Structures are given as C-alpha cells and as structure tokens.
Amino acid sequence: MKFFLDTADIKEIREAQETGLLDGITTNPSHVAKSGRNFIELVKEICELVPGPVSAEVTAEGKDEMLRQGRFLADLAPNVVVKVPLTQEGIKAVKVFSEEGIKTNVTLCFSSVQALLAAKVGATYISPFVGRVDDIGSEGMKTIFEIRKIYDNYGFTTQILTASTRSALHIQQAALAGSDVSTMPMALFKKLVNNPLTDIGLKLFDTDWNKIPEEYRTY
Numbered sequence: 001m002k003f004f005l006d007t008a009d010i011k012e013i014r015e016a017q018e019t020g021l022l023d024g025i026t027t028n029p030s031h032v033a034k035s036g037r038n039f040i041e042l043v044k045e046i047c048e049l050v051p052g053p054v055s056a057e058v059t060a061e062g063k064d065e066m067l068r069q070g071r072f073l074a075d076l077a078p079n080v081v082v083k084v085p086l087t088q089e090g091i092k093a094v095k096v097f098s099e100e101g102i103k104t105n106v107t108l109c110f111s112s113v114q115a116l117l118a119a120k121v122g123a124t125y126i127s128p129f130v131g132r133v134d135d136i137g138s139e140g141m142k143t144i145f146e147i148r149k150i151y152d153n154y155g156f157t158t159q160i161l162t163a164s165t166r167s168a169l170h171i172q173q174a175a176l177a178g179s180d181v182s183t184m185p186m187a188l189f190k191k192l193v194n195n196p197l198t199d200i201g202l203k204l205f206d207t208d209w210n211k212i213p214e215e216y217r218t219y
C-alpha cells in the first residue's frame, strides 16, 4: 500500500521524505489556507520536491470552470493529479479529464455507490473519507471493503485512496481491505513506527549489552 501525506506544509513533506516511505501528496483547500502561501506556487514547489503524485483540488462548482481549473493545474507539472469533488458536475468533469489523459482524484466520497460512479468515468483515484464517517458514529472503513469488492467484481482500475485517516488502526484496516493508497496527516505518519514493546525490548538489549566486558563488545 502506498503512503501519501495529507498536507501542504513543505517542512512536513521534507521530513516525511527522509523516511523513504513517502509515495505522494494530497492537498485540499483547507491545507492551502493553513499554509498562507500562493496556491499555484505551492503546488509547483511540492511537485518539484516529490516525484510521486500530488493532488491539487479544483474549487469551482460547475463542470466548465472545473475543467478550466483542472487543465491549468495539470499543466503545472507532470505529477499533478486534479482533485475533483464527488458531485454531478464533478463526475462530468472527470469523464472529460479521463478522455484527455488528465489524472484525477475524486474526493469527498462517502459511499461505495459514489465510488462506483467515479470508477465508471475513469477516475485515477477515489478518496473515501473514513475518519469523518467515524466522527458521526458510523463505520467509515466498511466503505473501503465494499469498494474493493465492487472494483474487483468489474475489473475497475481506479485506485482506492483511503483518506481522512486518524489512527494506526485506520492504516492497518485500509491495508487489510486492499486499499491501494492511504493518505494521512504528519502526526499519524510519525506514529506508525511506534510500539511500546519495541522500546521496552530495546532498553533490555541495551542493559544486557552493557553487562558484556567492554573489550568483548568493541568492534
């Protein structure tokens, strides 16, 4: 499963890149607002920094303006993926983008039926939000299992990009469901490596190692 970072923060992107685990970036208007940067300059900088796919979201509501914005974004760098909301107009725009060879990430997906629509119009990625569904007392991850089944039933190549992840459990469940990608905030990305038993085990090894006479453990 690929790991994308859900951020528009250059510092976080550089830090995640050093781990060798980073496969791509997803941004959204909220992340861009938080960065305080010019949107286009920011997208260009991220695309130069990260060789993998970089999602940049259109903000128009109508198909024609979505197409204009998406084509503009796609022209910025070869690794731009145009992020489009899962609306009627968005679906129409994705159909055109697919015919033009422009990669898309259909976002704000909350059901497997919506994901089916995105696949039918040739979306590159579908982004079901799991955390926001959990937040309102439903089971977000169920949708990921359903989409995997539906896509496999019909041989759709749209990649499942599990989004709105909040915990290591979400990442584990996404991998078990066969999600192609998980995008996550930096705080979660950093937490994935942690396990208290690793820390306890390391401390014990260190203690035992220091019991060995120094001349026997110098190399």
Ligand code: E4P
Pocket (backbone or CB within 6 Å): 006, 026, 027, 028, 107, 127, 129, 131, 132, 163, 164, 165, 183
């Ligand atoms: C994904 O592309 C979205 O930007 C993101 O995962 C949303 O996450 P949130 O629900 O934590 O805002």
